[in-house]
Amino acid sequence: MTDEIGKPKRKKRTGLQGAHVDPLREREYQEDREYIVPVLWHALQVIEVLRAKDTGLKLEEIHQTTGIAKSTVYRIVRTLVAKRYVARDQQSLYKWSSFSE
Numbered sequence: 001m002t003d004e005i006g007k008p009k010r011k012k013r014t015g016l017q018g019a020h021v022d023p024l025r026e027r028e029y030q031e032d033r034e035y036i037v038p039v040l041w042h043a044l045q046v047i048e049v050l051r052a053k054d055t056g057l058k059l060e061e062i063h064q065t066t067g068i069a070k071s072t073v074y075r076i077v078r079t080l081v082a083k084r085y086v087a088r089d090q091q092s093l094y095k096w097s098s099f100s101e
Contacts, residue, residue, distance in 0.1 A: 056093030
């Protein structure tokens, strides 16, 4: 597919390409897709993954589990660390912080 001057046309982005959506929430997601804030959706996915793993996760593991781009995972996690919702240990494992409980 190309435009009038021969450049490839870009697909319209929804902001959630490649994001893993829980099959049980797929219908709600599809119904509300135009109202969903992609970065908030991704941040909540990261939070859910971290809360489920008491021993902590490396950034790569969060990326692989969620399917979110590594750079986005990094920025989300760094923001959560700055706000003290997530703690980082000496092994670069990120854990849900007891501060937030």
